[in-house]
Amino acid sequence: MATLVSPSLLAANFLDLQRDIDMINRSEADWLHLDVMDGVFVPNISFGFPIIDAVSKICKKPLDIHFMITKPERYIARTARTGAMMMNVHYEACTHLNRTVHEIHEAGMKAGVTLNPSTPVSMLEDIIQDVDMVLLMSVNPGFGGQAFIENTINKVKRLRRMIAEAGSKAVIEVDGGVQAETAPRLVAAGVDVLVSGSYIFKSSNPEGVIKSLKAL
Numbered sequence: 409m410a411t412l413v414s415p416s417l418l419a420a421n422f423l424d425l426q427r428d429i430d431m432i433n434r435s436e437a438d439w440l441h442l443d444v445m446d447g448v449f450v451p452n453i454s455f456g457f458p459i460i461d462a463v464s465k466i467c468k469k470p471l472d473i474h475f476m477i478t479k480p481e482r483y484i485a486r487t488a489r490t491g492a493m494m495m496n497v498h499y500e501a502c503t504h505l506n507r508t509v510h511e512i513h514e515a516g517m518k519a520g521v522t523l524n525p526s527t528p529v530s531m532l533e534d535i536i537q538d539v540d541m542v543l544l545m546s547v548n549p550g551f552g553g554q555a556f557i558e559n560t561i562n563k564v565k566r567l568r569r570m571i572a573e574a575g576s577k578a579v580i581e582v583d584g585g586v587q588a589e590t591a592p593r594l595v596a597a598g599v600d601v602l603v604s605g606s607y608i609f610k611s612s613n614p615e616g617v618i619k620s621l622k623a624l
């Protein structure tokens with residue numbers, strides 16, 4: 409499978425989202441990654457449904473929403489109404505993950521399960537058959553522009569083995585500190601989808617950066 413790229417809107421210019429989404433639409437990006445933070449699950453607050461609804465009206469790429477909130481199951485129906493393709497919930501934020509994954513599917517979306525850097529991939533052994541994607545955080549969630557946590561490479565390799573052994577169709581996405589030096593190593597380790605915020609949006613040639621990530 410060719411590498412997919414999901415630019416993270418958190419690093420965009422919030423005073424000119426139209427311009428940045430036009431760029432995403434023109435680019436080779438596969439998805440658009442949206443980070444929702446509640447100030448409880450993570451020590452930061454980002455944006456919520458008013459922004460997602462507005463973005464969904466102009467963005468031609470499927471929306472990949474990353475919920476960094478407690479009890480994300482409260483917002484499954486609301487998320488489906490945005491037209492999102494993928495709803496990612498944190499393993500650490502869900503008490504009944506199996507039920508939540510099935511409710512996401514019943515609402516017509518793909519289900520992604522996200523792991524914090526310190527959560528072992530083995531915690532997903534009994535849900536891996538049911539999920540469409542595992543999102544490995546390669547930074548502690550809450551902020552863009554942080555340094556990549558090196559242990560993620562080992563986690564990707566372990567997860568790749570687990571997915572193969574289970575015969576699961578889950579794809580692997582990595583999020584945090586993805587840039588020129590870390591992206592090729594992640595792809596070599598078995599990552600399918602690269603999320604990248606600062607590296608893309610702070611560049612003078614964001615479309616070119618997306619193209620270079622796609623080429624990996």
Ligand SMILES: O=C(CO)[C@@H](O)[C@H](O)COP(=O)(O)O
Binds near residue numbers: 416548
């Ligand atoms: O979920 C998060 C942060 O919590 C990410 O999606 C960031 O937005 C990635 O930003 P960079 O590390 O690529 O700057």
Ligand SMILES: [Fe+2]
Binds near residue numbers: 416441603
């Ligand atoms: Fe994210």
